Amino acid sequence: MKTILGFLRLTKGHKRLDFTDVLSYGYLAFGVFIMFGPILWLVLSSFKTSGEIVKFPPRLLPFRQETVMVEGYEDPLPLYEVTFDDDSTRVLAQVRRVGLEAQLVDPENPGELIKVNIDQRQPVEKVFFGPDNYIEGVQSFNFGRYLWNSIIVTVLATLLTLLVNSMAAFALSKYKFAGRQTIFMVMISTLMVPLSVVLVPVFLVITEVGWNNNLLGIIVPAAATPTGVFLLRQYMLTIPDELIDAARIDGASEWRIYSQIILPLAKPALAVLTIFSVMWRWNDFLWPLIVLSRSEYFTLQVGLASFQGELNVQWNLILAMTVLTLLPITVVFGFLQKNITTGIATTGMK
């Protein structure tokens, strides 16, 4: 009991490694395994051939049968290890298979045909990370199109979100005007009512505006996020008003004050909103699923979901495309992980 309590306690550090430290590191190691294990398994599986991928029990690494060029044959032949009746083994190349009989040749001596039962041969395999699934997937999945749509949506929506929200936040934090409290309260009250509960009417509005099957239909509506306004407003409140007054005396226009003074000073908050916005847009699913029904407008997420719906068995291609979909955000996270985690930790709770 005592050790469990010590484990839960907020320690101030120990001079030597004790039991609670061992438990902590054990837990964290297990955490790394649970969090990264599935990703690693996904990546390894994505390199398996369509034959390999349905094998049970599955093997950890992707294998591929070795092949060899044999004189007199146009295509490379697959290599097998053949066990003969006298328990001797030889590595032979298979020419063809007729029923239960396999016809093989010695690569060194292609003239002589050796016939054995198919149970007597075992494929010769090596670990192989081939790009086949990726190439075939990209071709049949229209990956380029979906990627392009996703990038367009993410970039434009994020720019629009930053612009529109920072302008509103600027007005709400630095001016006193009639209706300010009302506007702010209405926005805050919708903060907690999620999009998913207004699906039907939103779809009607989008249809009426004519943005069905149009990327604008997913870029614009989500740009005015109350979370963004709230986050930026709270930050801008901390910027001293004297700066604005001084700029006004110097004859700066209100737009100049906003673009040359407020925005540069609000960079940390804008960075956090950028991270959030990129994450939201890139991973968004429900909204694009409703707005987009023609496949040339699909984003990666919608495309991936429908891809796994139509090709229910082609797991090797689906997995390769899944890896490609998570790659961009992983790379970005790799570079910016410190900014992202601290940014969310400091603002996520407000």
Next chain:
Amino acid sequence: MLAQNGFNRAKNAVTGLFSWIYDLITSLLDLIFGTLQRLIGVRGMPYAFVLPNLLIFGIFILFPMLLNFVYAFTGGASFFPFDRPWAGTDNFERVLTCENYLEPRTCTEDLFWRAAYNTLGYVFFQVALMVLFSLITALILNRKIKARGFFRSVFFYPVLLSPIVVALIWKWILQENGLVNGIITSLGYEKVPFLVNAQWAQFWVIMISVWAFMGFYTLILLAGLQSIPSEMYEAASIDGANPWQSFSKITMPLLMPTMVVVLVLSLIRAFQVFDIVYTFTGGGPGTATLYLVQYIYNYGFSSPNKQFGIAAATSLLMAGVLIILTVVQLAIRREEK
């Protein structure tokens, strides 16, 4: 050295380019907003600044919210509000009528009640497990740990993944011939039909959501823990407090505000569970993992006989629950202040 130099030069060039574009765009907009300011004066400018946001917000968020009421109180199959006959509270009555409320089979709208009970069960277990794991992880990360930043990122990484990717990864691992069943059979046991058995599907939907989201709440709880001044623990240990006392008398009370935020945020999110499940089980097997948002989605968008009134009425009921949760949170926070 040379590469470093080149990298810096490239970086400077890119930054320079961006600031040049930024200046260009803002100068252009300055022309528009400058003229506007001459027309409406400084007092009018705040309205010009909130207008773009307000327009988008009004058209795509506020107006649909109001329109939802029209759908909820009208019937018929038409999509256009003006073609829909007034139905009063019919939709709500249909959704809420049951002979025995504990038995979805006896309800007029049995799928709604199944979805509602499924959602309640999911919300309870998912939030409880996630907060528990997040708290344990945050407490451990708050110790003097080597490579804390690395471990923090490890737990946070799945948060960045899209729900579709998360669902596909786990579907691949849990399918009949997947990794988990491979391990189970190599230990000499029978395969388990994880995605075909109702209880297993419900279990895994909860575990996957915990896996995918706990990093976010761990970060917030860790920030809360780190804001507790270490002097308090030093003072407590001088006074002879044991670990349990310093945990229950210092850590928990001071972490409470953060805990409330975490609880409410995760509750609100759990109620809206959709995308992971949509890809992972599609609501099945049967109706085992049919949750409320998918119920709304099915009625509004995917079923052959769409019933917008029912979908909207369900939306309003759900929004009601979420608003109550928010109000409770605000009340608790106010009390603390």
